[in-house]
Amino acid sequence: MNLTRTSTGTVLDIAAQLLSYYGLERTDLINTGRASLSIEAAVFRAVTGRIPNAFTRNPNTSELLLETNEPTQEALAWISAVLPTDAPHDPDTGVDDHLEHIRTWVSTPDFFTGAVPTVPEVIGVVLRAKQTAENLAAVPAQRAAA
Numbered sequence: 001m002n003l004t005r006t007s008t009g010t011v012l013d014i015a016a017q018l019l020s021y022y023g024l025e026r027t028d029l030i031n032t033g034r035a036s037l038s039i040e041a042a043v044f045r046a047v048t049g050r051i052p053n054a055f056t057r058n059p060n061t062s063e064l065l066l067e068t069n070e071p072t073q074e075a076l077a078w079i080s081a082v083l084p085t086d087a088p089h090d091p092d093t094g095v096d097d098h099l100e101h102i103r104t105w106v107s108t109p110d111f112f113t114g115a116v117p118t119v120p121e122v123i124g125v126v127l128r129a130k131q132t133a134e135n136l137a138a139v140p141a142q143r144a145a146a
Helices: 008-022 040-047 059-069 070-082 098-107 117-133
Strands: none
Touching: 008 040, 008 070, 008 117, 040 059, 040 070, 040 098, 040 117, 059 070, 059 098, 070 098, 070 117
16 A cells, blocks of 8 residues: 555544554654554554564664655654644754654653653544644744743
8 A cells, every 4th residue: 555645634644543553652663573653653654554674673774764755754744743842953954853852742751740641642643733734734833932
């Protein structure tokens, strides 16, 4: 199944379904034997229809696959855009680090509650990103500091 011509909203919808079915891997980008998927792996699978062996064996290769797949990057940028914090910004390249932003959000306990986002909360964020992607023409610019 090749979904490269599929809309970002559809990719995010499929990613949410994959996370609901397989569960969420929140500590690692790759999954070494567990059935659950990271958000990034779910999005990559939604775009390509498969998970290469790199996602179970090599974090550097899996990150490279994510960074070089434009539909995956676009979907991850929408997820990052709807999170309650700003993505880390590299002033040298001028690029936001959406992978780091998502990974930090999903695995770091909330300052006030001490809890990490639940699987339904993560799926809700992915679906909110889907709605946002379907309703806006471009990823919103980074929010200004208050």
